[in-house]
Amino acid sequence: MTTHGAADPTTTTSGTRPVWSAPGADHPLDALVEVPGSKSLTNRYLVLAALADSPSRLRGALRSRDTLLMADALGHLGARVDQVDGAPGDWLVTPGPVHGGTTIACGLAGTVMRFLPAVAALADGDVRFDGDTEALARPMGPVLTALRTLGVRVDEHGQEGRLPFTVHGRGGLVGGHVDVDASGSSQFVSGLLLAAARFERGLTIRHTGPTLPSLPHIEMTVAVLRAAGVQVDDSRPAIWQVAPGPVAGRDVRVEPDLSNAAPFLCAALVAGGTVRVPGWPTSTTQPGGLLPGILTRMGATTSLDGDVLSVSGTGQVHGLDLDLSAAGELAPTIAALAALADSPTRLRGIAHLRGHETDRLAALATEITRLGGRAEQSADGLVITPQPLTGAVWRTYADHRMATGGALIGLRVPGVRVEDVATTAKTIPDFVGLWTAMLASPAATPAPTDAEVVG
Numbered sequence: 418m419t420t421h422g423a424a425d426p427t428t429t430t431s432g433t434r435p436v437w438s439a440p441g442a443d444h445p446l447d448a449l450v451e452v453p454g455s456k457s458l459t460n461r462y463l464v465l466a467a468l469a470d471s472p473s474r475l476r477g478a479l480r481s482r483d484t485l486l487m488a489d490a491l492g493h494l495g496a497r498v499d500q501v502d503g504a505p506g507d508w509l510v511t512p513g514p515v516h517g518g519t520t521i522a523c524g525l526a527g528t529v530m531r532f533l534p535a536v537a538a539l540a541d542g543d544v545r546f547d548g549d550t551e552a553l554a555r556p557m558g559p560v561l562t563a564l565r566t567l568g569v570r571v572d573e574h575g576q577e578g579r580l581p582f583t584v585h586g587r588g589g590l591v592g593g594h595v596d597v598d599a600s601g602s603s604q605f606v607s608g609l610l611l612a613a614a615r616f617e618r619g620l621t622i623r624h625t626g627p628t629l630p631s632l633p634h635i636e637m638t639v640a641v642l643r644a645a646g647v648q649v650d651d652s653r654p655a656i657w658q659v660a661p662g663p664v665a666g667r668d669v670r671v672e673p674d675l676s677n678a679a680p681f682l683c684a685a686l687v688a689g690g691t692v693r694v695p696g697w698p699t700s701t702t703q704p705g706g707l708l709p710g711i712l713t714r715m716g717a718t719t720s721l722d723g724d725v726l727s728v729s730g731t732g733q734v735h736g737l738d739l740d741l742s743a744a745g746e747l748a749p750t751i752a753a754l755a756a757l758a759d760s761p762t763r764l765r766g767i768a769h770l771r772g773h774e775t776d777r778l779a780a781l782a783t784e785i786t787r788l789g790g791r792a793e794q795s796a797d798g799l800v801i802t803p804q805p806l807t808g809a810v811w812r813t814y815a816d817h818r819m820a821t822g823g824a825l826i827g828l829r830v831p832g833v834r835v836e837d838v839a840t841t842a843k844t845i846p847d848f849v850g851l852w853t854a855m856l857a858s859p860a861a862t863p864a865p866t867d868a869e870v871v872g
Contacts, residue, residue: 436810437838437849439827440856445690445732448855449725450681452694454479454506454671455703456844457634460487460528461641462669464536464611466510467496469645471666474501475508478671482843483526490529493519494536494544512666517542517586525549525774525815525843530580531604534560535612538569540586547581551815554579556772559605563595567616592616592661600626601772606657607638613659614647624655630769633743637702644669672698675705677845678726679750680821681855682708686717686730687757687828692855697726704744711739711747715754734758736803742766745773746818748799752781753822755801756790757829768797774843775814784811784823788830808832817843824852 459479464487466473478484488498488508495516501507517540523530530548534557537544558578561571570585592613599605606622613620629635639649639657645667648660673696685692698706699721709719709726714737718729736758741748745767755762770777778794785792787809791802811823813836820841827833841848 434837435839436834436836439811439824439833439835440853441831442684442688442828442856444688446685446688446692446855447690448681449693449695450678450851450855452673452675452678452681452696453481453845455674456481456483456677457528457637457674457703458641458671459484460526460532461607461611461638462667462671463487463491463498463508463510464532465641465645465664466666467491467494467498467512468536468612468615469510469512469664469666472512473510473666474668475510476504476668476670477506478508479674479844480506481846482524483528486522486524486526486529487532490521490523490533493521494533494540515539515541515586517544520545520547523548523552523580525552527555527602527604527773530555530557531560531602532608532611534564534571534584535609537584537586538564538567538590539588539612539615540584541588543583543585545581545583549815551774552580555774556601557582559597559599559601560608563597563605563609566595567591567593590616592618592620594621594623596623596625598626599624600628600630601769603629603631603634606635610635610638610642610649610657610659614642614662614664616661619659619661621656621658628742628766628768629655630742630766631704631745633702633704640702672696672701672703674844675701675703675708676744676746678705679708679747680825681851682712682726682728683750683754683825684828684855685728686712686715686734686754687732687825689730689732691727691729693725693727695725697721697724699724704746707744708747711751714739715758736760736762736801738763738765740766741798745770749777749781749816749818749822750825752785752792752799752801753825756785756788756792756803756806756826758801758803761803762799762801763795764798764801765795766797767799774816775819777816777819780812780814780816780819781822784819787811788826788833806830808834810834810836812836813838813840815840817841817845821845821848824848
């Protein structure tokens with residue numbers, strides 16, 4: 418394997434953030450990549466474990482900035498989250514009474530800032546929420562409005578509907594009914610669902626907005642609630658009813674993060690060859706489970722042999738028209754792949770990405786254009802028309818998925834320099850190490866045979 422760019426060089430831009438010269442791939446890949454556990458599942462399991470009636474053990478939990486922020490926040494609220502001796506990937510969570518008189522550092526983690534206000538409403542005192550500078554732009558209004566509807570006092574200390582704010586806990590919450598416009602994020606619904614069984618009367622949530630993005634993430638929340646013994650009725654569209662009752666402690670294994678597998682699997686299409694990811698579930702609530710079908714449409718051959726997903730490509734990428742409303746978190750990776758395709762791509766159903774870690778639609782359009790491509794925003798997505806690309810600094814806007822998108826383009830385009838690649842630590846603790854190993858190492862297992870084709 419030869420590369421254009423050293424394995425892990427960093428310099429400084431004209432600003433203050435370091436840049437990483439994204440290595441290129443000049444030969445087909447043949448790699449096995451073990452992807453860390455799911456951030457979405459880890460943080461849901463952590464919240465439920467902190468509210469449970471007995472201790473829980475999370476096996477293979479992700480340890481990244483977002484999950485460490487969640488563990489630390491739950492510790493401030495009264496739970497204990499300990500690493501299990503001899504099992505560095507496992508956490509033991511011991512629940513306790515929810516305490517106030519503390520501040521929650523949210524960082525840039527949407528799951529922390531949106532899942533924990535409803536938990537804080539159960540506290541015996543005030544809980545202040547604050548975060549990174551970039552987090553102050555992320556919408557929080559629907560969560561705060563829902564809590565006020567339920568009788569919780571919330572004081573805002575900055576821009577309306579944004580961090581920072583203080584939830585004045587009173588030791589419990591009656592619950593009842595609440596309307597929520599979750600058009601901006603499914604996390605607004607999930608955050609209320611996770612705490613609802615601890616409300617005196619439970620909670621019925623009705624979504625009132627025109628769209629409901631990332632529905633699989635709400636389905637994921639419902640699934641983990643039911644696995645913990647919580648009664649959830651989701652038989653009516655856009656209405657969820659959670660009965661009051663105990664939350665069971667569990668011993669659970671966390672699935673690999675399928676969305677974080679996306680840049681590695683997409684690398685097989687860009688460079689040619691095969692990339693394999695072990696631990697791929699046969700069924701999942703993760704939006705990343707849609708990847709095999711999407712990549713097949715873009716030119717890949719995909720197969721599942723046991724729990725090993727293999728994606729093979731020839732170096733040719735096809736454009737497509739794709740509704741990503743169920744899996745918006747895949748959009749930065751698919752957009753980067755589309756910039757290298759042989760025909761235009763239209764990504765639809767992702768207007769809500771304007772309120773993520775950054776305005777992802779604006780960021781993707783800007784950075785693809787910076788490299789010489791053509792990417793235009795539509796009302797609910799992007800239209801990407803491939804053009805010859807040249808190397809330049811790919812800015813990340815403190816967004817981990819923007820960083821991995823730049824690395825993907827750098828496989829084919831010499832001179833791509835990814836700004837602040839360390840932001841990937843939000844969900845992938847050692848992205849650069851995994852990426853470099855994928856390019857340099859042969860697969861650790863033979864190619865699948867007699868595999869089940871997925872797509």
